[in-house]
Amino acid sequence: MDFMELFFISLGTAVVVYYGVKLLLFSRMLFPKLWFPVAKTFFTSMGEWAVVTGSSDGIGKAYAFALAKQGMNVVIMSRSKARLDQVAREIGIKTTEQRVKVIITDFAKENIFSEIEEQLKDLNIGVLVNNVGTLPCFIPCKFLESDELDKVSGTSMCKMILPGMASRGEGMILNVSSGIASIPFPLYTLYAVFVERFSQGLQAEYRDKGIIIQSVAPFGVSTRMTGYQQTSMVTLSPEDFVKYSLQYIRAGDKTNGSICHIVMAWLLQTIPPKFLYAEPVIQHLQDYVKQKVMQKELRSATKATV
Structure with missing residues (x-):
């Protein structure tokens, strides 16, 4: 087994162990009363x-x-x-x-x-x-x-x-x-x-x-x-x-x-940060929240006039 093969095997093992530990730690959150x-x-x-x-x-x-x-x-x-x-x-x-x-x-x-x-x-x-x-x-x-x-x-x-x-x-x-x-x-x-x-x-x-x-x-x-x-x-x-x-x-x-x-x-x-920080995404978020606020205000005004 040459050096490069050994290196990639070791790297792969390290990645598997790393994500295995992260998965185990995350799984604890599913059972808070136990952990x-x-x-x-x-x-x-x-x-x-x-x-x-x-x-x-x-x-x-x-x-x-x-x-x-x-x-x-x-x-x-x-x-x-x-x-x-x-x-x-x-x-x-x-x-x-x-x-x-x-x-x-x-x-x-x-x-x-x-x-x-x-x-x-x-x-x-x-x-x-x-x-x-x-x-x-x-x-x-x-x-x-x-x-x-x-x-x-x-x-x-x-x-x-x-x-x-x-x-x-x-x-x-x-x-x-x-x-x-x-x-x-x-x-x-x-x-x-x-x-x-x-x-x-x-x-x-x-x-x-x-x-x-x-x-x-x-x-x-x-x-x-x-x-x-x-x-x-x-x-x-x-x-x-x-x-x-x-x-x-x-x-x-x-x-x-x-x-x-x-x-x-x-x-x-x-989610890739570049996607979240894109101007169209930011603008869409603003428009979405504004729309929700307007809908709520409209419902409140409708109830007040009934």
């Missing part, structure tokens, strides 16, 4: 309270309910007092033993975090869910066309709550991102990249402190941000998505939260 088991006392062992931002609706509300059902008291935060009060009442009815603290705040305003910190200072916070990172704008646009580049609240909430977790050596932070962060994605640059990279860097820094920091990156979820799309196998309800995503909290510093969305992320990574 990433979570004890019934897991959440309450982190601390007494969970803080959920953007919790008046959608994914944030679903996280607040799910964590309350796990036995945690919850702090719910948003700018809508009426909606938060309704969420608090619903949690009180369904989980009679859990306390709910309501904080009215608008993360788009400046100088709000000292007041939030004052209201949280005496609480033993074990879980933080940063869910306020909204799209810079609903219609996809290029980076410099966004007028909300400076509205990022997750870092301030982490700075506020992380010290207590580090001193106790336990805690969990979930930063809600988006599945489009799987690759550099045109038109969603700010939203797609920052939360995921921030979470991964923070986890690397504080993993040894016993703190779990994870980026949760869903694709389709039927919320106000996505125009309340009809649920399907791909577009999940907030409640279903949160239920599935909590099964992956021990699966690493990033999860797409459900089997379907994990597969979507894998497929997205196989």
Whole structure:
């Protein structure tokens, strides 16, 4: 056997082993309860309270309910007092033993975090869910066309709550991102990249402190941000998505939260970047989202006149 033959045999073996290991690791995601088991006392062992931002609706509300059902008291935060009060009442009815603290705040305003910190200072916070990172704008646009580049609240909430977790050596932070962060994605640059990279860097820094920091990156979820799309196998309800995503909290510093969305992320990574970055594709994406928005507004106007 000459050198070149031996080289190609070794190379082929290495490729087979490499992809075999990747397939094995991927297959674990299909059985989260088997590979990433979570004890019934897991959440309450982190601390007494969970803080959920953007919790008046959608994914944030679903996280607040799910964590309350796990036995945690919850702090719910948003700018809508009426909606938060309704969420608090619903949690009180369904989980009679859990306390709910309501904080009215608008993360788009400046100088709000000292007041939030004052209201949280005496609480033993074990879980933080940063869910306020909204799209810079609903219609996809290029980076410099966004007028909300400076509205990022997750870092301030982490700075506020992380010290207590580090001193106790336990805690969990979930930063809600988006599945489009799987690759550099045109038109969603700010939203797609920052939360995921921030979470991964923070986890690397504080993993040894016993703190779990994870980026949760869903694709389709039927919320106000996505125009309340009809649920399907791909577009999940907030409640279903949160239920599935909590099964992956021990699966690493990033999860797409459900089997379907994990597969979507894998497929997205196989698409050649040149195709995604082509101007016709970008233009088609903009037109598609605009059309969906117009259809929703038309349906709403029709219902209002009936």
